[in-house]
Amino acid sequence: MKKKFKVQSLKFKVLIIFLCLLFFTLIPLSPLLLKGDFGGLKAEAKVYIDISSPALKKLPIAIYEFNGISGKEISKTVRDDLEFTGLFIYIDKAAYVEGPLQPFNPKNWTPLGVEVVVKGTVKEGTEITLMVSLFDVFEGKEILKKEYKSGRELIRPLSHTVANDIYKALTGEEGIFRSRIAFVGEEKGRKDIYIMDWDGKRMLKIGLKENFILSPRWSRDGTKLIYSSERNRQWNIYLLDFLKRSEKKVFSSKGTNLGGDFLSGDTDFIFSSSKDGNADLYIMSIEGANMRKLTSSNSIEVSPSVSPDSKYIAFVSDRGGSPQIYLMRNDGSDVRRITFEGSYNTSPSWSPKGDRIAFTGRRGANQILVVNSDGTGLIQLTTQGNNEDPSFSPDGRYITFSSDRDGVRGIYIMRTNGESQKRITPRKLRAFSPRWSPN
Amino acid sequence: MKKIFVILFLLAFAIVLSACAPRRAVQLPPTTPQETKAPEVKPGKKVPEEKVVEEQIAKIETREVETPTYVEEKSVFEDIHFDFDKYDILPNAKPTLQSIADWLIKNKSVILLIEGHCDERGTNEYNLALGDRRAKATKDYLVALGIASGRIQIISYGEEKPLCTEKTEDCWQKNRRSHFVILKEKGK
Numbered sequence: 042m043k044k045k046f047k048v049q050s051l052k053f054k055v056l057i058i059f060l061c062l063l064f065f066t067l068i069p070l071s072p073l074l075l076k077g078d079f080g081g082l083k084a085e086a087k088v089y090i091d092i093s094s095p096a097l098k099k100l101p102i103a104i105y106e107f108n109g110i111s112g113k114e115i116s117k118t119v120r121d122d123l124e125f126t127g128l129f130i131y132i133d134k135a136a137y138v139e140g141p142l143q144p145f146n147p148k149n150w151t152p153l154g155v156e157v158v159v160k161g162t163v164k165e166g167t168e169i170t171l172m173v174s175l176f177d178v179f180e181g182k183e184i185l186k187k188e189y190k191s192g193r194e195l196i197r198p199l200s201h202t203v204a205n206d207i208y209k210a211l212t213g214e215e216g217i218f219r220s221r222i223a224f225v226g227e228e229k230g231r232k233d234i235y236i237m238d239w240d241g242k243r244m245l246k247i248g249l250k251e252n253f254i255l256s257p258r259w260s261r262d263g264t265k266l267i268y269s270s271e272r273n274r275q276w277n278i279y280l281l282d283f284l285k286r287s288e289k290k291v292f293s294s295k296g297t298n299l300g301g302d303f304l305s306g307d308t309d310f311i312f313s314s315s316k317d318g319n320a321d322l323y324i325m326s327i328e329g330a331n332m333r334k335l336t337s338s339n340s341i342e343v344s345p346s347v348s349p350d351s352k353y354i355a356f357v358s359d360r361g362g363s364p365q366i367y368l369m370r371n372d373g374s375d376v377r378r379i380t381f382e383g384s385y386n387t388s389p390s391w392s393p394k395g396d397r398i399a400f401t402g403r404r405g406a407n408q409i410l411v412v413n414s415d416g417t418g419l420i421q422l423t424t425q426g427n428n429e430d431p432s433f434s435p436d437g438r439y440i441t442f443s444s445d446r447d448g449v450r451g452i453y454i455m456r457t458n459g460e461s462q463k464r465i466t467p468r469k470l471r472a473f474s475p476r477w478s479p480n
Numbered sequence: 481m482k483k484i485f486v487i488l489f490l491l492a493f494a495i496v497l498s499a500c501a502p503r504r505a506v507q508l509p510p511t512t513p514q515e516t517k518a519p520e521v522k523p524g525k526k527v528p529e530e531k532v533v534e535e536q537i538a539k540i541e542t543r544e545v546e547t548p549t550y551v552e553e554k555s556v557f558e559d560i561h562f563d564f565d566k567y568d569i570l571p572n573a574k575p576t577l578q579s580i581a582d583w584l585i586k587n588k589s590v591i592l593l594i595e596g597h598c599d600e601r602g603t604n605e606y607n608l609a610l611g612d613r614r615a616k617a618t619k620d621y622l623v624a625l626g627i628a629s630g631r632i633q634i635i636s637y638g639e640e641k642p643l644c645t646e647k648t649e650d651c652w653q654k655n656r657r658s659h660f661v662i663l664k665e666k667g668k
Contacts, residue, residue: 191532
């Protein structure tokens with residue numbers, strides 16, 4: 042009996058020791074166990090930047106200056122693009138210990154707090170060839186390696202493609218760095234439609250040279266614009282086709298006709314016309330057929346903006362006595378007002394994400410405000426000068442608008458929380474009515 | 481015997497768990513629907529290539545051709561003005577409108593074009609609608625004075641055709657106007 046007890050006691054002690062060891066291995070694993078993953082028999086996908094997180098921690102990133110003149114421009118553009126997102130802290134190359142051609146060693150980066158490193162090498166000939174690598178310091182490995190080629194004249198789209206790929210690798214989201222902005226510019230009294238890269242580069246005049254042009258609006262596939270222009274004492278709506286390089290008149294009548302927005306599929310568009318006496322909203326096909334009237338009150342209805350799913354239309358009406366923003370279904374039913382502060386709220390523009398509407402509100406001077414599509418969550422984003430014509434980027438994270446804060450009215454961009462407001466058109470160019478491309 | 485199996489089982493369990501434990505604690509941010517699966521570059525695997533191309537946006541080649549139907553003559557009539565954000569005909573405009581009506585009755589072959597304008601303080605699109613209203617209110621007043629509505633055309637220029645650009649009350653007041661143009665049909 043005694044013998045048995047002794048053996049039992051020894052085994053008992055061993056059991057205790059094992060339980061203790063077990064305890065100390067389980068503690069760090071408990072969060073994973075609670076997730077039911079059992080410590081990840083496959084590796085957890087790493088989240089570098091959670092862009093939906095409200096308490097965002099910026100990611101410290103190192104970007105080498107790529108070799109050569111082209112390389113310098115490419116890496117600078119990548120840096121500017123990523124910095125504008127507000128999601129990164131750029132660590133300057135003066136602090137880098139590792140040479141650009143030396144192999145990546147995480148030990149060179151951890152003391153600097155850098156988490157991600159971008160390296161690239163350029164070969165210049167008739168074409169530009171660029172090899173880019175993206176390294177994760179914590180994991181100590183290369184997470185992206187890709188070669189890019191382009192003609193020399195496409196160095197900017199090439200740079201932006203690199204920025205898009207890095208952005209996607211780190212956030213999971215598509216970047217908008219190859220998008221463009223259309224706007225109306227005035228030179229020597231004549232107006233034209235301009236297209237530029239979202240950062241203000243490669244500004245190009247379409248060649249219209251008219252006295253009056255307003256409100257260029259992109260088709261959803263980015264190949265066309267509708268706009269309004271006064272010719273021979275009439276305001277007409279025109280369609281500009283980039284692929285055909287042609288202008289076609291799509292609507293003309295007595296009264297003021299203002300191009301509004303395209304609906305899904307780019308076959309129909311919505312516009313305002315005062316042909317029946319006062320400004321109302323109409324839908325028509327892009328061929329100029331099948332016109333339907335959506336509103337018919339004695340008040341002004343103008344500036345329609347179509348929701349991303351095409352089901353709703355935001356517009357301006359003064360049916361309540363002052364110009365305010367309203368929503369309605371795309372058949373004209375279910376009209377409801379969504380702005381209740383201030384006596385002058387106009388120029389609504391729907392975010393491509395469908396959740397928010399930006400508009401111009403008179404708050405002393407004209408200011409850019411954003412409201413949720415249900416009318417809640419009103420925020421004012423600008424305070425200096427007169428700010429008008431807001432338009433969202435394709436990912437809904439940035440807004441372009443016009444501002445006269447520096448004297449002459451020009452085109453500006455900012456993040457949708459109001460941060461990082463900056464001018465992107467030349468100071469001397471009078472510019473307004475910007476619209477961000479859909480892609 | 482049973483106890484040995486229990487111990488061996490616990491030992492195996494501990495080994496399996498510790499082998500799967502990450503080398504450092506990963507701090508996961510609040511749950512997000514989007515998680516990046518960063519592809520790990522495998523040695524020997526072909527590097528992805530991209531040829532960057534672009535659909536060129538270039539200058540326009542084909543334009544709409546518009547031909548005017550009327551010949552314009554400057555009118556001798558002065559502009560009439562409006563209050564800020566309003567389109568009501570003001571008392572001081574009425575004498576001018578009466579002279580216009582009288583002149584149109586005497587000169588039956590002409591058409592009157594009324595331009596409606598605004599100062600720069602509103603937004604371009606809404607100002608176009610307000611200018612419309614001002615031109616229409618002016619037209620309605622002349623029709624009430626006996627002019628056939630078919631003889632009066634209206635157009636709005638919103639804030640697009642200012643007479644002055646200073647940011648002063650004086651300039652803004654000048655811009656809030658209806659302006660009169662005489663139209664004669666071509667060939668008459």
